[in-house]
Amino acid sequence: MRTFLTITLLFLTCMLNAQTAERPNVLFIFLDDFGWKDTSYMGSDFYETPNLDKLASEGMIFTDAYSASANCAPARASLLSGQYTPRHEVYNVGTGPRGKAAHRRLNHIPGTDTLRPDIQTWAHRIQKAGYKTATMGKWHLSDDPKPYGFDVNVGGTHSGGPPNGYYPPHGKAPNLQDVPKDEFVTTTLSKRAASFITENKENPWFLYLTMFAVHTPIQAKKDLVAKYEAKTPGELHDNVKMATMIQAVDDGVGLIVAKLDELGLTKKTAIVFFSDNGGYGPGTDMDPLKGYKGTYYEGGIREPFFVKWPGKVEAGTKNETPIIGVDLYPTFLEMTGATADENQPQDGVSLVSSFKGDALPERSIFWHFPAYLQSYGGAGPFEQRDPLFRSRPVGAVRNGDWKLLEFFESGDLELYNLKVDIGEANNLAAENPEKTKELLDIMKSWRESTNAPVPSEKNPQFEADAEKKAIEAAIGKTKGGGKKKKKSQKKGVPLSWLINLSIRLSTNGRQ
Numbered sequence: 001m002r003t004f005l006t007i008t009l010l011f012l013t014c015m016l017n018a019q020t021a022e023r024p025n026v027l028f029i030f031l032d033d034f035g036w037k038d039t040s041y042m043g044s045d046f047y048e049t050p051n052l053d054k055l056a057s058e059g060m061i062f063t064d065a066y067s068a069s070a071n072c073a074p075a076r077a078s079l080l081s082g083q084y085t086p087r088h089e090v091y092n093v094g095t096g097p098r099g100k101a102a103h104r105r106l107n108h109i110p111g112t113d114t115l116r117p118d119i120q121t122w123a124h125r126i127q128k129a130g131y132k133t134a135t136m137g138k139w140h141l142s143d144d145p146k147p148y149g150f151d152v153n154v155g156g157t158h159s160g161g162p163p164n165g166y167y168p169p170h171g172k173a174p175n176l177q178d179v180p181k182d183e184f185v186t187t188t189l190s191k192r193a194a195s196f197i198t199e200n201k202e203n204p205w206f207l208y209l210t211m212f213a214v215h216t217p218i219q220a221k222k223d224l225v226a227k228y229e230a231k232t233p234g235e236l237h238d239n240v241k242m243a244t245m246i247q248a249v250d251d252g253v254g255l256i257v258a259k260l261d262e263l264g265l266t267k268k269t270a271i272v273f274f275s276d277n278g279g280y281g282p283g284t285d286m287d288p289l290k291g292y293k294g295t296y297y298e299g300g301i302r303e304p305f306f307v308k309w310p311g312k313v314e315a316g317t318k319n320e321t322p323i324i325g326v327d328l329y330p331t332f333l334e335m336t337g338a339t340a341d342e343n344q345p346q347d348g349v350s351l352v353s354s355f356k357g358d359a360l361p362e363r364s365i366f367w368h369f370p371a372y373l374q375s376y377g378g379a380g381p382f383e384q385r386d387p388l389f390r391s392r393p394v395g396a397v398r399n400g401d402w403k404l405l406e407f408f409e410s411g412d413l414e415l416y417n418l419k420v421d422i423g424e425a426n427n428l429a430a431e432n433p434e435k436t437k438e439l440l441d442i443m444k445s446w447r448e449s450t451n452a453p454v455p456s457e458k459n460p461q462f463e464a465d466a467e468k469k470a471i472e473a474a475i476g477k478t479k480g481g482g483k484k485k486k487k488s489q490k491k492g493v494p495l496s497w498l499i500n501l502s503i504r505l506s507t508n509g510r511q
């Protein structure tokens, strides 16, 4: 009997060791405000990303990967919790109303600016499974990321970025002291990442490399400026400062990849690449996608995404399945052999089967933004619904090739078939009422199931005439030209956009 028990125990230990040996290290490169076309492999004609291009070619590229939100904090709260916005209630950056009060028709839903500490993040679960966990760069969800499952924190605070931009001093940002005075923070974070990997080469690790790049300030890495000033501008991209910021990311990735090679960890390390929301409108361009950071058109939420996982993901593969930020929670758990907290709702599905080429179960994916985001100025207003706001309160759903947006101020609906209209130019809501109703019903029942609050209280400070005048003034400015225009703006303001806007303005203040 004793012999039998010993053999059984030995067998179980071997099984466990085999499983542990298979568990990959995970390097999760998460950029800030990095657009869908901002790498060479996705089609930039000006930015240079040879290291990212190589990694992408060694794994699977997802073409229809979405953030769960069009701006920073809610996207990150969804990423870390695996939950859509109505569950964690981080709806916007800050809880105050954004944009002019006289132009907002409804009271927004403030939500919270802090990820609830009782939410178990994937970092908690992965840490519990025996991994050493680190976050390096932007955190944005509380004062200190460490209670959210991280052993190591470099630079993470509640703030959206380091206090003085990309060059030091970095104020009180943890572990970003003693930085050489001319060192770009992207480089500093990459070096810290390489050190962390070296220190943990004998044990499994998960590194959340949440770069500050390429969020504003759009600030050049000085030693790269001359190179891009001498380069012929692209049709799509031509921003020299942005190009230097992107190369800094790519050079940093190169440095980390070289360290993995040197330590013999390349085959044991999975690399996942993603961004928190669309590119910054005045700085880059997602053409042919409409919109940019802050809008719920594709340019604001569709992101570059790839996974390289040696031995598990076939190199040179592409996947067109729609996936979304909340999927990464169960994905990371499955990759690392960590377990879920059964009592915590999860909105995503694990992508590991799709990494092998299997189809995911059919489903819809959702966005819920019951708030306002004011316009930038400097970017094309016709990539927004009106020139005053990148987004007014809106809900959206994607199901198969179809996407529906519902604007809560007016009840207006926009239906697009992304397969034939990736630029969301032709609103089919009136033409296809059956599909519109089908998607609206799906979205409404999802909202019920997540207790999603829909703004309905009128804003007493709203002034219909002030709004109308501001819109007309903004359109006038656009017609007059002025600033250098992006590729999509060079086409001019589409007549259909002006007609739709004037129809909507004529119903001003009715609701």
Ligand SMILES: [Ca+2]
Binding pocket: 032, 033, 071, 072, 215, 276, 277
């Ligand atoms: Ca962002």
